[in-house]
Every structure is written in structure tokens, then in C-alpha cells.
Amino acid sequence: MVERNISPAVEASLTALAVSLRGVTKAYDNGVTALGPFDLAVRKGEFISLLGPSGCGKSTALRIIAGLSAPSTGTVRVARHEGSVQPGHVQPGHGIGFVFQEPTLMPWTSVRENVRLPLRLARVPKADARARADQALASVGLADFADAYPRELSGGMKMRVSLARALVTDPEILLMDEPFAALDEITRFRLNNDLLALWRRLRKTVIFVTHSVFESVYLSQRVVVMTARPGRIQADIRIETVEPRGEEFRTSAAYSDYCRRVSAALAPSYSGQSTL
Amino acid sequence: MSAQAPIIAGSSRAQRAMRFVLPVVVFAAGLVAWELVVRLKGIPPYVLPAPSVIVLTLIRDWAVLSQSLATTLLTTLEGFLAASIGGIALALLFNQSKWVEYSLFPYAVVLQVTPVIAIAPLLLIYLEQQTAVVVCAFIVAFFPVLSNTTLGLNSVDRNLAGLFQLYGASPQQTLRFLKLPAALPYILGGLRIAGGLSLIGAVVAEIAAGTAGAGSGLAYRIAESGYRLNIPRMFAALLLLSLAGIVIYGVLALVSHLVLRRWHESALGKEN
Numbered sequence: 225m226v227e228r229n230i231s232p233a234v235e236a237s238l239t240a241l242a243v244s245l246r247g248v249t250k251a252y253d254n255g256v257t258a259l260g261p262f263d264l265a266v267r268k269g270e271f272i273s274l275l276g277p278s279g280c281g282k283s284t285a286l287r288i289i290a291g292l293s294a295p296s297t298g299t300v301r302v303a304r305h306e307g308s309v310q311p312g313h314v315q316p317g318h319g320i321g322f323v324f325q326e327p328t329l330m331p332w333t334s335v336r337e338n339v340r341l342p343l344r345l346a347r348v349p350k351a352d353a354r355a356r357a358d359q360a361l362a363s364v365g366l367a368d369f370a371d372a373y374p375r376e377l378s379g380g381m382k383m384r385v386s387l388a389r390a391l392v393t394d395p396e397i398l399l400m401d402e403p404f405a406a407l408d409e410i411t412r413f414r415l416n417n418d419l420l421a422l423w424r425r426l427r428k429t430v431i432f433v434t435h436s437v438f439e440s441v442y443l444s445q446r447v448v449v450m451t452a453r454p455g456r457i458q459a460d461i462r463i464e465t466v467e468p469r470g471e472e473f474r475t476s477a478a479y480s481d482y483c484r485r486v487s488a489a490l491a492p493s494y495s496g497q498s499t500l
Numbered sequence: 501m502s503a504q505a506p507i508i509a510g511s512s513r514a515q516r517a518m519r520f521v522l523p524v525v526v527f528a529a530g531l532v533a534w535e536l537v538v539r540l541k542g543i544p545p546y547v548l549p550a551p552s553v554i555v556l557t558l559i560r561d562w563a564v565l566s567q568s569l570a571t572t573l574l575t576t577l578e579g580f581l582a583a584s585i586g587g588i589a590l591a592l593l594f595n596q597s598k599w600v601e602y603s604l605f606p607y608a609v610v611l612q613v614t615p616v617i618a619i620a621p622l623l624l625i626y627l628e629q630q631t632a633v634v635v636c637a638f639i640v641a642f643f644p645v646l647s648n649t650t651l652g653l654n655s656v657d658r659n660l661a662g663l664f665q666l667y668g669a670s671p672q673q674t675l676r677f678l679k680l681p682a683a684l685p686y687i688l689g690g691l692r693i694a695g696g697l698s699l700i701g702a703v704v705a706e707i708a709a710g711t712a713g714a715g716s717g718l719a720y721r722i723a724e725s726g727y728r729l730n731i732p733r734m735f736a737a738l739l740l741l742s743l744a745g746i747v748i749y750g751v752l753a754l755v756s757h758l759v760l761r762r763w764h765e766s767a768l769g770k771e772n
Contacts, residue, residue: 373763
């Protein structure tokens with residue numbers, strides 16, 4: 225254990241944290257170190273972005289927070305988890321919603337059944353679960369598509385279904401792994417706005433992995449810039465602007481200013497790599 | 501895309517019609533040529549019966565042949581059911597435990613690659629005849645079900661598996677809600693192959709049993725008619741076997757299409 229002699233004040237401040245990672249590393253069996261040591265503290269209700277080059281371990285960090293992957297060393301604390309995740313142990317968290325890069329929907333069943341899945345696995349009674357699934361679908365604007373099959377939806381709509389499924393358990397923490405990377409720009413902007421609106425309404429803790437500077441600045445309160453593999457924190461930039469953000473923020477001078485700062489922080493991560 | 505759609509639809513409709521018409525034309529032409537050759541050359545029916553004679557034999561011998569058809573179909577059905585249940589169950593077992601898979605898979609392969617015609621006489625010695633015939637059909641048909649189901653169970657989307665893990669799904673829930681549905685297209689593909697193969701297995705075993713002097717399936721009729729130089733009846737029985745194979749394939753393909761039509765690419769291609 226890394227923690228020793230924690231003062232009561234620190235202990236109190238820790239409780240306001242949704243996620244904290246200390247000295248977390250991840251090494252694969254082939255000896256490649258993918259991550260760390262990596263420290264991260266996310267307050268409850270905060271929207272942060274993890275930004276870094278491909279292969280820097282940002283997705284690995286997200287999978288570790290979700291409990292889908294075990295850290296090699298270090299401690300992971302996630303609110304609602306009882307206790308902490310020990311190195312080498314996988315402990316899936318129930319207070320967590322996860323949105324993958326692909327929509328990751330089950331093609332063999334309807335949109336409603338896809339959204340209901342987490343509740344079904346938790347053995348929530350059917351009527352209740354259906355009502356909550358429909359509510360989650362309504363919150364992403366897909367109330368009319370509950371009976372459609374995934375293949376009948378566009379890429380953006382599938383991503384919304386995936387988001388609804390992550391929200392259906394009403395998790396404290398929403399982890400998003402480059403969710404909009406495969407979408408066209410217009411759809412992406414619309415989903416960015418919808419995500420911000422959802423976040424303002426629900427005030428979930430969001431950890432958003434992306435490799436888009438513009439997306440990270442637009443969405444998040446904090447942009448955590450990571451180095452190339454093994455990923456560490458290069459910079460932690462707070463984005464302060466008038467809330468709620470909207471399209472006018474995207475075209476403001478402050479926005480391009482932040483983008484320039486974040487890009488500058490990101491640049492060293494790409495040094496030594498080919499321009500591709 | 502939308503502007504081209506009518507043209508594509510028009511040409512594909514003509515193409516689809518031709519896909520039905522052309523084989524029928526070829527078949528009819530072949531029959532006419534066959535009939536003509538037999539009549540003009542005066543070939544006796546015990547050398548080569550004309551198609552008309554075969555059809556007449558089919559009608560005249562219907563009482564015997566239909567009985568044999570029922571026997572063969574029953575054997576095929578039993579072998580097919582055993583192969584389906586056995587193949588899927590074994591694949592599930594393999595999926596649950598790597599050790600079981602490592603221990604048993606080589607023997608499944610051995611059973612598959614050993615020609616069933618060589619196993620049949622042995623089985624007929626140790627087993628009651630009807631059981632032996634069903635076991636032969638099972639042996640031939642179960643491997644495609646096993647290997648396809650195994651492939652399907654291993655083809656689960658990695659992220660979906662992660663999702664199930666995230667929500668703490670039990671092994672039973674993962675099997676029921678994720679693995680089996682994901683494997684369904686593969687399982688159905690395996691069953692489609694197994695249907696035809698169980699007919700082959702049944703026929704092979706019947707022939708092996710028939711030479712031992714027992715049995716009443718279609719294959720036995722063929723062997724028996726061969727000894728009696730009743731060539732038209734051989735052809736009639738062969739025709740029935742062939743039709744049975746086509747019907748079995750058609751039924752399984754239809755079932756597969758109906759089950760998958762709402763979501764799987766293989767079934768969607770036909771509609772779009």
C-alpha cells in the first residue's frame with residue numbers, strides 16, 4: 225500500500241474525490257510498460273479529458289479505473305467502491321458507466337433491450353427496467369427508436385444508444401473512451417453539445433479520453449495532457465469560461481487560446497515520432 | 501445511391517429470375533436428351549432407364565419406396581438431433597474449460613477424419629442395427645456443429661465481453677445473453693452442414709448394414725435393387741434421396757434466415 229499516515233484533512237478531501245490514482249503503472253506480460261507511474265485525482269461532478277497521442281495508455285488508464293484491467297502497481301480509489309483496488313486484482317465497479325470507442329451494441333436485439341442490459345444483469349424487475357431504459361433513451365433523444373435494431377441506426381444514433389446504456393444504471397462516474405472519434409464532424413459537434421447538456425443536468429463525474437485537442441478543450445473543465453508511452457501527466461490545464469458553454473465558446477478567442485496552450489503542452493509527446 | 505437504386509433493383513430482379521430459370525432449363529434439356537438417347541438407341545432399362553420409366557417406377561413402387569424414405573428420414577433426423585445437441589453441448593463444455601478442450605478435441609478430429617464407411621461395419625457388430633445407423637449419422641454430422649459453435653463462442657466482441665464484466669455478469673448470464681446469441685449465426689451454419697451430412701451418414705450406414713442382410717431404408721433399397729438388376733428402382737430411390745437432401749437443406753436454410761433476418765449480415769443481404 226502506498227498510503228500511510230493520512231491526516232484527517234486529507235482524508236476529508238479524499239471523500240470529495242470520485243477517482244484517485246496514485247503511482248499506477250501497467251506493464252504487460254511482454255515487458256512493455258503502457259502506463260505510468262500515473263497520478264490522477266478527479267473530484268465528484270468534474271468533467272476531465274485525458275488527452276494524449278495514440279498508444280500513450282489513456283485507454284489503459286480508463287480500463288483500470290473501470291476495473292476491467294488490473295494495475296501492475298499503485299492504488300486506485302473509486303468512489304462507491306468499498307476499499308481500494310489492489311495491484312493485480314480486477315474489481316469491476318457498479319457505480320461506473322462506460323462508453324467504448326465503438327457503440328458496442330448487441331446486434332441481435334432491440335435498442336431498448338440493449339439499454340436495459342445493465343439492469344437485466346443486475347436482475348432489476350423487467351417492468352422497472354424497461355421504464356428506466358425508455359427514460360435513458362429519452363434523455364439522449366432516441367425515445368422513438370426503442371424498438372429499432374442497432375443496424376437500422378446511424379453511427380451517431382448508435383453512439384447515443386451506447387451513452388443511454390451507460391446512463392441507465394445512474395452511475396456516479398461516466399468513463400468515455402474516444403466515443404465520438406469515428407463520427408463525422410457535424411455529428412460529433414452535436415453529440416458534444418448534447419453531452420455537455422446532459423452533464424450540466426446530471427452532474428456526473430466524467431472522464432473523457434480523446435486525442436482531439438479541440439474536443440477536450442470544448443468539453444472539459446480540466447484537460448490532462450499525457451506523454452507518449454509509458455503515459456505520464458505532461459500538463460494539467462484548467463479550462464475556465466462562462467458556463468453554460470455553447471457554439472459561441474467554440475468560436476471565441478478564449479477557446480482558441482486554450483487550444484493553443486493545450487497543443488503546446490501536447491507537442492513534446494509527439495517529438496521523436498514521424499509526422500504521420 | 502438512391503438514383504441508381506431502381507436500375508440496380510431492375511437488373512437484380514432479372515438476375516434473380518435467371519438464377520431460378522437457368523438451372524430448370526438445363527435440367528429439362530438434360531432430361532429430354534436422356535429420354536431421346538435411350539429411345540433412339542433402344543437402350544434396355546436394365547442398362548439405362550429413361551426418365552419416364554424412372555418416374556413410372558417411382559409411382560408403381562411408391563408403397564415400398566415411401567416406407568424406405570420414412571425410415572431413412574427418421575434415421576437422419578435422429579442423427580441430426582444427436583449431432584446438434586452433442587455438438588453444441590460439447591462446444592459449451594470446451595468453452596467452459598480449456599482443459600476439457602485440450603483433452604478431447606483431438607479425438608473429435610480423429611472421429612471426423614476417419615471415414616465413416618470404415619467405422620460402420622464395426623459399429624454394426626457392437627450395436628443394435630438401428631442404433632448403429634443413427635450413431636453413424638451422428639459421427640458424420642456432429643463435427644461441423646462442434647467446430648462452428650466453438651468458433652462462434654470464441655468470436656464474441658471483446659468490448660461487449662468487457663461490458664458484461666463491468667456490470668458483474670455471472671457466467672450463466674454471459675452465456676445466455678452474450679455468447680449464445682453471438683454464436684447463433686455460426687451454430688446455424690453448422691446445423692445447415694450437419695443436415696446434409698446426417699443424411700449421408702445414414703445412407704452409408706444403411707448400405708453397410710444392408711450388405712449384412714438387414715434394414716429397409718432407401719440406401720438398402722438401392723443396394724437390394726442393384727443385386728436384382730432392378731435399375732429403374734435404383735434410380736427412383738436415388739431421386740428420392742436427392743430430393744430429401746434438397747428439402748433438408750432448404751428447411752435449415754429457411755430456419756436460419758428466419759432466425760437471423762432482423763440483425764445478421766448474412767440474412768440482410770438477401771433483402772437489401
